[in-house]
Amino acid sequence: MSMIENLENIKRLGMEEFLRNEKIRWTCTECGGTICVHKGYCYYCGIKI
Ligand SMILES: [Zn+2]
Numbered sequence: 892m893s894m895i896e897n898l899e900n901i902k903r904l905g906m907e908e909f910l911r912n913e914k915i916r917w918t919c920t921e922c923g924g925t926i927c928v929h930k931g932y933c934y935y936c937g938i939k940i
Contacts, residue, residue, distance in 0.1 A: 892928065897909070900912070919933035919935065919936060919938060919940070920940075921933065921936050921938050922935050922936040922938075924936060926940050
């Protein structure tokens with residue numbers, strides 16, 4: 892994930908929409924846990940995204 896891309900998304904979508912997208916992006920589809928943004932797997936169930 893790049894900072895510049897993030898900033899452009901914030902500008903385009905607004906902060907609220909951006910945060911909602913980020914939340915969806917980093918939520919495990921299997922257990923609803925938090926996905927590690929660096930390693931790409933769920934902290935809770937360990938599934939690879
Ligand atoms: Zn999970």
